[in-house]
Amino acid sequence: MIKENMTKGKRIGTIVAVIFVLMLFGFAYYNYFFVFGEGVKAGELNYIVKKGYVFKTNEGKLIQSGVRSRQKGTLENNEFEFSVADENIAAKLMGNSGKFYELHYKEYKSTLPWRGYSKYVVDSIYAAKEVQN
Secondary structure, X not given: OHHHHXXXXXXXXXXXXXXXXXXHHHHHHHHHOOEEEEEEEEEEEEEEEEEOOOOOEEEEEEEEEEEEOOOOOOOEXXXXXXXXXXXXXXXXXXXXXXXXXXXXXXXXXXXXXXXXXXXXXXXXXXXXXXXXX
């Protein structure tokens, strides 16, 4: 009689442990790998740099045309800060700083140290043009 209860208890414990592990994997996937949004941002490439202490990642900033105001009577540029995981894309951007770009990006809920500091990760370049004055 006691042996039956122990195996039943072990079975319930195993089921609870499996459900916990699946929930943990689901939470990690949702926060770090699930693509929350994606789109295209266009603007003049301000800079792209490779930085980091342990993981060297490519970080950039795009200045978008137009201005916005957070406070009444002030002007501010629209800036898009992003990370680039692909070294080939980063090299293309580094070689053409100051050009007008259309960049495709994916937005994640959280960052990973080897993916970059930003939730926005550029994965392709749609177009690059000289800036028209």
